Amino acid sequence: MKINQVLSSIIREIRQKSLEEREHSRKIVSWVEDHRLITGAGKALVLILPTKGCSWALSESGGCSICGYIYDNPQQPNYDDMLTSFKEILNQKIEKKLKYSLKLFTSGSFLDLKEIPLEIQKEMMKETAKYEQIEEIVLESRPEYITESVLDNIAQNIEISKIEIAIGLESANDNILQNSINKGFFWNDFVKAVTKIQNKGARVKTYLLFKPPFISEFDSIGDILKSISKVIELGVKTISINAMSIHRGTLLSELFEKKMYRTPWLWSLLYLCREIKKEYPGIRLICDIVAGGSERGAHNCGECDKEIISILKEFTLNQDTKILDEAINCSCKTEWKSFLFNEKISNSELLDIY
Amino acid sequence: MRFFQPLLQYGFTRLLAETRTRTHLSPGIIAIEKPDEQKGYSAFFNTILPPSYSSLKEPFTLNWIIPENKKEKALTNSFNLPFQPFYSATVNSELSERDFETYTNNFLGLEDIEKQIYILPIDFIESSYLDLVLKSDVSFITLLGLNRIFNNQRKLAYTLVNLKEKIPPDIAIYLSGAVSPAYFSFLIYLGIDFFDNSLAYKISKNGYFAQEDKLYPINNHPRCFCRYCSEKDPDLLGHNELVMKNEIAKIRFALEEGTIRELVEKDIHRSVTFAATLKHLDKNYSDSFSQRTPVISSSKLKCIGEESLYNPSILEYRQRIRTRFKPQMYKKIILLLPCSAKKPYSFSRSHIQFRTAIKKAGKRVFSALSEIIITSPLSVVPRELENIYPPRFYDIPVAGIWSEEEISITSELLLDVLSQFPKESIIINHMHGHGYEQIIENIREKSSLEIIDTSAEKSPTSPESLKKLSEVLTSINPRLGAHEINSTPSRISNLKTVADYQFGNDTGDILFSNNIKIKGKYPKNLQVFRDKRLIATVSSKTGFLSILPDVAQEIVDKTLVKLEFGAEYVSGSNIYAPGCIHADENIHPDDEIFIINNNQVIATARALVSGLDMNKMTSGSLAEVKKKLKVKR
Numbered sequence: 001m002k003i004n005q006v007l008s009s010i011i012r013e014i015r016q017k018s019l020e021e022r023e024h025s026r027k028i029v030s031w032v033e034d035h036r037l038i039t040g041a042g043k044a045l046v047l048i049l050p051t052k053g054c055s056w057a058l059s060e061s062g063g064c065s066i067c068g069y070i071y072d073n074p075q076q077p078n079y080d081d082m083l084t085s086f087k088e089i090l091n092q093k094i095e096k097k098l099k100y101s102l103k104l105f106t107s108g109s110f111l112d113l114k115e116i117p118l119e120i121q122k123e124m125m126k127e128t129a130k131y132e133q134i135e136e137i138v139l140e141s142r143p144e145y146i147t148e149s150v151l152d153n154i155a156q157n158i159e160i161s162k163i164e165i166a167i168g169l170e171s172a173n174d175n176i177l178q179n180s181i182n183k184g185f186f187w188n189d190f191v192k193a194v195t196k197i198q199n200k201g202a203r204v205k206t207y208l209l210f211k212p213p214f215i216s217e218f219d220s221i222g223d224i225l226k227s228i229s230k231v232i233e234l235g236v237k238t239i240s241i242n243a244m245s246i247h248r249g250t251l252l253s254e255l256f257e258k259k260m261y262r263t264p265w266l267w268s269l270l271y272l273c274r275e276i277k278k279e280y281p282g283i284r285l286i287c288d289i290v291a292g293g294s295e296r297g298a299h300n301c302g303e304c305d306k307e308i309i310s311i312l313k314e315f316t317l318n319q320d321t322k323i324l325d326e327a328i329n330c331s332c333k334t335e336w337k338s339f340l341f342n343e344k345i346s347n348s349e350l351l352d353i354y
Numbered sequence: 355m356r357f358f359q360p361l362l363q364y365g366f367t368r369l370l371a372e373t374r375t376r377t378h379l380s381p382g383i384i385a386i387e388k389p390d391e392q393k394g395y396s397a398f399f400n401t402i403l404p405p406s407y408s409s410l411k412e413p414f415t416l417n418w419i420i421p422e423n424k425k426e427k428a429l430t431n432s433f434n435l436p437f438q439p440f441y442s443a444t445v446n447s448e449l450s451e452r453d454f455e456t457y458t459n460n461f462l463g464l465e466d467i468e469k470q471i472y473i474l475p476i477d478f479i480e481s482s483y484l485d486l487v488l489k490s491d492v493s494f495i496t497l498l499g500l501n502r503i504f505n506n507q508r509k510l511a512y513t514l515v516n517l518k519e520k521i522p523p524d525i526a527i528y529l530s531g532a533v534s535p536a537y538f539s540f541l542i543y544l545g546i547d548f549f550d551n552s553l554a555y556k557i558s559k560n561g562y563f564a565q566e567d568k569l570y571p572i573n574n575h576p577r578c579f580c581r582y583c584s585e586k587d588p589d590l591l592g593h594n595e596l597v598m599k600n601e602i603a604k605i606r607f608a609l610e611e612g613t614i615r616e617l618v619e620k621d622i623h624r625s626v627t628f629a630a631t632l633k634h635l636d637k638n639y640s641d642s643f644s645q646r647t648p649v650i651s652s653s654k655l656k657c658i659g660e661e662s663l664y665n666p667s668i669l670e671y672r673q674r675i676r677t678r679f680k681p682q683m684y685k686k687i688i689l690l691l692p693c694s695a696k697k698p699y700s701f702s703r704s705h706i707q708f709r710t711a712i713k714k715a716g717k718r719v720f721s722a723l724s725e726i727i728i729t730s731p732l733s734v735v736p737r738e739l740e741n742i743y744p745p746r747f748y749d750i751p752v753a754g755i756w757s758e759e760e761i762s763i764t765s766e767l768l769l770d771v772l773s774q775f776p777k778e779s780i781i782i783n784h785m786h787g788h789g790y791e792q793i794i795e796n797i798r799e800k801s802s803l804e805i806i807d808t809s810a811e812k813s814p815t816s817p818e819s820l821k822k823l824s825e826v827l828t829s830i831n832p833r834l835g836a837h838e839i840n841s842t843p844s845r846i847s848n849l850k851t852v853a854d855y856q857f858g859n860d861t862g863d864i865l866f867s868n869n870i871k872i873k874g875k876y877p878k879n880l881q882v883f884r885d886k887r888l889i890a891t892v893s894s895k896t897g898f899l900s901i902l903p904d905v906a907q908e909i910v911d912k913t914l915v916k917l918e919f920g921a922e923y924v925s926g927s928n929i930y931a932p933g934c935i936h937a938d939e940n941i942h943p944d945d946e947i948f949i950i951n952n953n954q955v956i957a958t959a960r961a962l963v964s965g966l967d968m969n970k971m972t973s974g975s976l977a978e979v980k981k982k983l984k985v986k987r
Contacts, residue, residue, distance in 0.1 A: 338555035351531025
């Protein structure tokens, strides 16, 4: 049993209220950003494909307690339009003298045939293979869609070693997967998927979620450290720590509004990067911050937020720990420490009597 | 075996010590990480903030600060926190209830020695699972969810009283989070034992500069000259810690001195919510407090605010006057007198003057006279009890203005006391002033006894009033009829009244009849001889009695301070919980109690906690043995 039925039914109820309001169709959203490739600095071209969205989020399970990406997906995708526009964007945005990482996101699983049929996957890979500048292709997927046949389909149409499949593991702890996130799969399912990918010659990127609901920031730091060790043992070399941000229409958002959840401190992220890189200097560690500096994203006291966010960005880009070790001081640092303690002991029922 | 031993109890407040070394630990502050300076802390969490790869391997423990040379002797030096509930109680009741059950079952499955820290959300105080946990050796409860009811004084009072009535006094309660030291005393009064120092860490731009009575914004506060603030670069965390430590030290001192209630009455003025909460406690839950409050004491009792009308010691006093004060049948003249600032009253100028005026009326009148002092907040003090606590120790700001509440409480008790006197008794009212007049007015309305005023026109100490007092008393003499001069010296009748007050009705007559001699003079303890044998002493400090075990045997059926013991004789100097079969619920902390076996008094002892709580404790000492019955072998 990979689902906590009570938790799942609470999430489903919240999900159903919000799902109705989705648009019917939408275009591909895309942008180019600076990115560190394996071979050095370059660009990333990011495409958000308007599929019908994550099957797990649409299922009876209610999906993940923290994820509201599904609300951005259209109800009826048009694959012909999608493919045409895919080709146009590549044509427009890929410049000759630069090197690229192409990131194909669907807010769900690229490899899920309900989201992108095998034929469309094939066409997209074929088209991508035409561009030499594209050195890396990142596809996101839940483990259950990573099958032999889907991987073979990709391998037949593009050089497989260029492929990196990103899996949102979130945590290597089954208890957290089940009782906090409602992820629907366990650590072992992740291991099987990783093995399949590696056997085919592709790479794996893993997302870990920093501070899912019901887990104190203190315990979540511990969980990230432990999860990193387990993931690295599998041979995964790129790990992205995603700091929790609040998506509307989720259980997490309700907890946040009831003041039972605080998004993570930037101090914690700074600390995590330093501690992990000290232990595992060889890995590529990405610290992704959405809505940084605001109440709904990772934030500190407001005085030091900008500085720390820029440090983390710079670190992610060039993987140099020197910048992390520079002394950054703010009077909220002690407050962060006491918060870590209080939130752990009080199970998020923070007591303040002034 | 539990880690804590209560050494003192005042209501829900206890002084808790490590059980084997008697290291005082509560009320106290716990540091949330290992402090540089351990002085002033009771314990610290060994937390590394934030956790690191190396600290993840270490267990999460709470380490008690016990002197080096005692560490080995202590039951343990640290507690483990092996696991916690997963869901907060506010998430969803179905989720959290199941989770709480799982958590509790896991907790109960631990080895006894590991069952130390239990986490209790207030939502589950009435859960039957808590009862199971309380049967274990758990020593430390972390209470969660109080933040939700802090602005609801009724719920706050109800919740904490409910919890504290349930749990034995040797389990400590820890409130984790940022708590202003301004509220420490009140929360400790409510039975909280430990706070942590997390408030001290709040020194960002939104943080706090702590003072004992108030928190100030970090950038706008009065100057402070403590050593942390005097540094070139002020250490605000150090300053905040110092203020918190000093506040705890002050409260612990008040607890040991017996003046915690007085401190609380003063400190609640720091918060309107807590001031309101104290009113609820006093009005609705006063029994829970007074049953756990010492009757025998020698601490000064300052009664400044209107809250002191409901001081648990004073409530218990009034209750005992109502139920245990029985005037001798030959007392037919009731003289009502005003109180004096000096205590005991007899030592005051005014009362010496009254005594002189009374004596002019002759011995026959004097022996029929019962003197009753009317005062707030005690209401009624019979002369016989002027040497005990609280009458000898209280102090009030005298403005001569009585509140409606004081008048009604005093009138009611006085009426009850008057109803104990013979129907033909005469009241002489030698009091003057508005409040006293109102009380007498109420008496006139509800009592059929005759009242003669002797100080209506002028103050009671005026020559005119004193003269009138002598004259009226003299004129009453013929009306006493066949009254015989009772030869019982007042010192002996005082003893009888004190015995009834202390041990229960009728005990005074049993103990102090026959040939009684009292030896000794203040400030020495009085020695009471009966048929030339020493049977009791009267503490000059408290005014209360100590009696020998074989003498206590005489009143064993009447007394309300018995502890039934499971063995035929007491060994050692403590009565431990496993030996206690049942303790009278009337036992108050510090009471002189009788240890009985098979209805035989085998020792006397001093209670450490209330009788109610003795019955709840499963380990530790309940009382300290004073005298054991000498058995001829």
